[in-house]
Amino acid sequence: MKEVLTRDGSKTFYSEEHDETYHSVSGAVEEAFLKYAGASDIGNIAGKGLVRILDVCFGLGYNTAAALDLIWAANPECKVEIVGLENDPEILARTAEVEPAIKSYGLIREAAKDDHAYHDARLAIKIIIGDAHEEIKKLTGKFDLVFHDPFSPKKAPSLWTEEFFREERRLMSSKGVLSTYSCARIVRENLKKAGFSIRDGPRVGRRAPSTIAVPD
Numbered sequence: 001m002k003e004v005l006t007r008d009g010s011k012t013f014y015s016e017e018h019d020e021t022y023h024s025v026s027g028a029v030e031e032a033f034l035k036y037a038g039a040s041d042i043g044n045i046a047g048k049g050l051v052r053i054l055d056v057c058f059g060l061g062y063n064t065a066a067a068l069d070l071i072w073a074a075n076p077e078c079k080v081e082i083v084g085l086e087n088d089p090e091i092l093a094r095t096a097e098v099e100p101a102i103k104s105y106g107l108i109r110e111a112a113k114d115d116h117a118y119h120d121a122r123l124a125i126k127i128i129i130g131d132a133h134e135e136i137k138k139l140t141g142k143f144d145l146v147f148h149d150p151f152s153p154k155k156a157p158s159l160w161t162e163e164f165f166r167e168e169r170r171l172m173s174s175k176g177v178l179s180t181y182s183c184a185r186i187v188r189e190n191l192k193k194a195g196f197s198i199r200d201g202p203r204v205g206r207r208a209p210s211t212i213a214v215p216d
Contacts, residue, residue: 001090003097011098012060013091018151022059022091024181026204029062029100031181034202035210036147037066040177043074045144050079054143054171056136057150057159058084058127059091060098061108067145068104068123077122083143084111084127085135092116092127132159142173148180153187160187165194169215178213187211 002014008027015022024031045051051071055064064082071078086092092112099105111118111125118125128135132150146168150159158164160182168178179201180187188198191213201210 001094010062010100013094015151018155020151020155023062024204024206026206028060029066029102031204032062032066032100032102033070034204035181036063036149036179037070039179039201039210039212040145042067042070042145046071046075046078049075049077050081051145052141052143052173053080053082053145053147054139054168055082055084055147055149056132056168057148058086059149060095060100061092061105061112062100062102063147063149064125065100065102065105065108067147068107069102072104079122080124082123082125083139084125085132086127086129087131089129092129133164136164136167136171139171141171142176143171144173144176146172146176146178148178153182153184160184160190162190162193165191165196165213169195172215174215176215179210180213181210183208183211 004012006025006028008030010029012021012023012028095109095112116127150156153160196213198213201212203209
């Protein structure tokens with residue numbers, strides 16, 4: 001696993017197995033804030049006092065950390081519950097090697113340690129290590145935000161199927177928001193088949209938009 005410096009000065013890593021980086025080389029932190037954490041009306045969601053996030057392919061945890069920054073900027077008293085799915089313990093260990101410009105990132109480092117969990121008065125993080133296809137079927141409850149951030153549809157096609165999106169849809173609240181960097185035709189078609197309405201998300205680091213999906 002090779003360290004890569006992205007254009008906003010933040011670090012990511014290159015996966016030899018998938019022949020891709022974990023984040024956009026245009027800016028890993030920029031992507032986390034704009035394509036994921038800031039892609040929904042997170043301030044209003046925080047106003048209700050409890051936000052539940054499902055982070056699929058947790059990686060270095062940049063997306064979750066960025067969300068925490070925005071949630072607590074909007075409502076410092078808001079409680080947050082996070083479930084992360086990740087199949088590679090090595091990328092979690094790499095959280096100790098990066099220092100992104102995200103205020104809440106120290107909490108991610110704590111959660112990425114041996115027990116893969118963190119709890120305090122306003123935050124609960126649980127990172128589940130295993131095959132996302134199987135682990136997502138075991139989850140219950142409803143999430144307000146879903147961050148869908150696997151390797152690309154070309155490299156990890158099984159995580160972009162109608163079946164997988166249906167599992168995410170099952171776990172979302174009626175006003176939940178799913179965000180993902182991909183706007184590939186097959187991705188959007190499978191989201192629609194799984195029961196989502198879609199719209200363009202932010203354009204960050206490229207001309208093509210990301211994708212925002214909400215339950216029909």
